[in-house]
Amino acid sequence: MSEKAWKELEEKCILCKNCKLCETKTNTVFGTGDKNANVMFVGEAPGEQEDLQGEPFVGASGKLLDKYLTVIDMPRQSVYIANILKCRPPHNRDPLPEEEDACIEHLRQQLKLVDPKIIVCLGRVAAKRIIKPDFKITAEHGKWFEKGKYLMCAVYHPSALLRDLSKRKEMLSDMFEIKKKADELNK
Numbered sequence: 001m002s003e004k005a006w007k008e009l010e011e012k013c014i015l016c017k018n019c020k021l022c023e024t025k026t027n028t029v030f031g032t033g034d035k036n037a038n039v040m041f042v043g044e045a046p047g048e049q050e051d052l053q054g055e056p057f058v059g060a061s062g063k064l065l066d067k068y069l070t071v072i073d074m075p076r077q078s079v080y081i082a083n084i085l086k087c088r089p090p091h092n093r094d095p096l097p098e099e100e101d102a103c104i105e106h107l108r109q110q111l112k113l114v115d116p117k118i119i120v121c122l123g124r125v126a127a128k129r130i131i132k133p134d135f136k137i138t139a140e141h142g143k144w145f146e147k148g149k150y151l152m153c154a155v156y157h158p159s160a161l162l163r164d165l166s167k168r169k170e171m172l173s174d175m176f177e178i179k180k181k182a183d184e185l186n187k
């Protein structure tokens with residue numbers, strides 16, 4: 001996809017004033033990775049480190065995500081990573097519905113440009129917004145959903161794995177399934 005379209009979209013995000021988070025952010029956290037990736041990961045919103053550095057998943061939960069990506073041989077540079085919100089909610093509170101509504105078009109445009117085969121939602125907030133509003137992360141993580149041309153699933157948010165070590169085994173198994181599915185689709 002054209003560099004011009006990417007540049008325009010990133011500039012639009014940086015200048016966006018669709019919600020009040022632009023008043024408190026340090027940096028816009030647009031997205032990162034392979035712009036032609038077959039797998040796109042979508043998180044919730046930037047945290048403190050992401051806000052400071054302008055990149056998604058670079059804080060403690062991002063470091064853990066990197067470990068899973070490395071273990072399944074799908075390094076961060078080989079996928080595309082973005083969030084539902086591009087600006088940090090103060091004190092890492094959950095995104096408000098109106099903030100999601102104000103920001104979601106940016107993600108739609110990113111999806112159009114990347115055109116991945118698989119979308120992986122990182123955590124409950126992204127899964128509810130992208131897969132279905134009544135998504136239950138404990139019961140439905142790792143389950144595949146087909147929506148339009150995309151295959152989607154959700155895994156636990158890495159920050160949940162920092163708090164609850166007992167979820168890590170299921171996370172590993174979900175991540176290996178994602179790698180398997182991506183390899184099948186790439187054949």
Ligand code: URA
Binds near residue numbers: 056057059122
């Ligand atoms: N949590 C998220 O959902 N996204 C980030 O980029 C960082 C932490």
